[in-house]
Amino acid sequence: MRCKGCSHSLWNLTGNICPECGKEFTRAEFEFQPYSVMFKCPSCAQPYYGAGEKGHLVPTAFECTSCHHAIDMESCVLVPAKGREEDAVAVGAPVPWTTEASFFRRLWETSIAALVKPRSLGIAIAAHEPRLKSAMAFFGVVMGILLVISLVCAVAQGGFMMLMMGGLGGLGGGGGGAPVVPGTFLLASQMGPGLILSVGMPLFYGIYIPISAAVAVVLWRILGGESTRESHQPPTLTFVRAVEILLWSSGSLLVTLVPCVGSFASVWWIVSAAIVTSAFVGARLGAASTGKSAWSMVLGMLAPLLLICGGVIAFAMVIAGMGMSSARASARANLSGAQAPAPMVAPASAPEPEPVAEPALVEDAVPTPN
Structure with a gap:
């Protein structure tokens, strides 16, 4: 909350004149995050949260519950709620995509x-x-640009590649109206991954983003992120x-x-989403919870990737x-089905040789007649 004439801080003031430049101001001309500013009674300093849509008192005039003096919003002393940064409670510029600027300017600035x-x-x-519908529209445009390119x-x-290899006719292997199968196959092989990507990328992110968001919220609750929230405040993350947050921060994917x-x-998408989450929670609850929110988002975005990697490894192992x-x-079947070695058959006995007549002795020989 700063003076619009000289940027001097206007917190903790009892009047409606800037002490630096003398410019007059009203509390109603400033907008704040709901529950981020306390309006203190000028008589007893009893604080009241600005719970209205613009962070103002609702109602704007009532009787103080502590000192019973009649007070109104313009007479209160304004201070940031406990743990809130002075420059983070005021409502700043909206998300550029939601403005009335031209399409390309909104896309570029977001x-x-x-x-x-x-x-x-x-x-x-x-x-x-x-503004989930606007965020989804922005994400769709980002995905469309990436897919078309x-x-x-x-x-x-x-x-x-076809020009380098001689064109479709050269790749066809001959002229005379011969079918150009190799060239067509080459073109299809180059377009195939792009077509698969055009179908697979939206499907992947359509599953990845909700899972990451759910894991981040669960981790945020487990880490006690909501412990600093006042009982009258709605849930933060x-x-x-x-x-x-994941959809708005997807603009960083254009770095591709x-x-x-x-x-x-x-990688930068994860870093950007963590910083956006930290700033979002800091603007709602104060700086004390920013670290928990950032780690919750980082782990939430990494969890699906780790699950996918683990699933791929498990599938490969299976x-x-x-x-x-x-x-x-197969080895056992081959071993059991193999024929046992045939028993050794004794070789047939060789026929006994016929006795050979011994030569007659000299003395037994019959003399040859003359």
């Missing part, structure tokens, strides 16, 4: 806010009621708010289009185990 000014984006989100690059790469640094887009089991079963 994406830049997610890239380099995530804290301002978080404060802007906290300043208004949830991916398809264009895939087609251009396929065409370039709800599922809808977490989804909205920048050569050499595009691979870090997902497939490998099934392959090894099949190999063992």
